[in-house]
Amino acid sequence: xxxxxxxxxxxxxxxxxxxxxxxxxxxxxxxxxxxxxxxxxxxxxxxxxxxxxxxxxxxxxxxxxxxxxxxxxxxxxxxxxxxxxxxxxxxxxxxxxxxxxxxxxxxxxxxxxxxxxxxxxxxxxxxxxxxxxxxxxxxxxxxxxxxxxxxxxxxxxxxxxxxxxxxxxxxxxxxxxx
Numbered sequence: 775x776x777x778x779x780x781x782x783x784x785x786x787x788x789x790x791x792x793x794x795x796x797x798x799x800x801x802x803x804x805x806x807x808x809x810x811x812x813x814x815x816x817x818x819x820x821x822x823x824x825x826x827x828x829x830x831x832x833x834x835x836x837x838x839x840x841x842x843x844x845x846x847x848x849x850x851x852x853x854x855x856x857x858x859x860x861x862x863x864x865x866x867x868x869x870x871x872x873x874x875x876x877x878x879x880x881x882x883x884x885x886x887x888x889x890x891x892x893x894x895x896x897x898x899x900x901x902x903x904x905x906x907x908x909x910x911x912x913x914x915x916x917x918x919x920x921x922x923x924x925x926x927x928x929x930x931x932x933x934x935x936x937x938x939x940x941x942x943x944x945x946x947x948x949x950x951x952x
Contacts, residue, residue, distance in 0.1 A: 805829040805837070811863040813910075820914045824856075824863050831869065835877030838895075839864045840884055847885040851896035857881045858906035861898035 807828040814821050828840040839860045851857035860881045870876045879898035896902060927943045935941070 802830045802832050802838075805831050805869055806867065809867065811866050813859075813862040813866050815907075815910060815914075818911075818914055820910060822859055822862060822910055824859055826860060826863060826867075829864065829867060829869070831875065835875050836880055837864055837867070837870050837876045837878070838880045838882055840882050843883050843885050844887060847883045847892065847894055849894065851881060851883065851894055852902065852905065854883075855909055857883065857896060858902065858909050861896075861902060862906045862910070864898070 806826075808825060809829070810823065810825050812821050812823045826839050827842045830838040830840060832838060841856070841860060848854050858881075861879055864870055864879045864881070870879065880895050881898060882893050882895040884893050898906075927941075932941070
């Protein structure tokens, strides 16, 4: 597929119509993208890791996590575990950790498909933050109780996992260097 194919041109146009710099010209700046972040819960030695597609900083101090979706986008991000975790992860980014100009965090999913081009967002307030931490706690307790947390190997999931080298189920063990 060439860079100028109609499919690519359409997807780029869909993104430009919805991305923060198009919606709020001059009011948003790109901070970082494809960044790997981790959130640590020291009392239980729990680490949550993830990759954020893009971070945007609004002039009013809102740090916005954008996850670009080519598939399904839920209507309510409060019920989406990944969205909750993205909020926790955004808080660990150096720009948020320094408290420099960041007053709040928003998590947004941006649908890039033409038939559902839209943005769904949730502000990461104290209630949503508590839900995110509760999700981490429940998952941690479940894993510790089972002592046998089932893997779901796939090249896309395993490729970014920090434990792929030692995991007997990894689909990317040999194909990706640590």
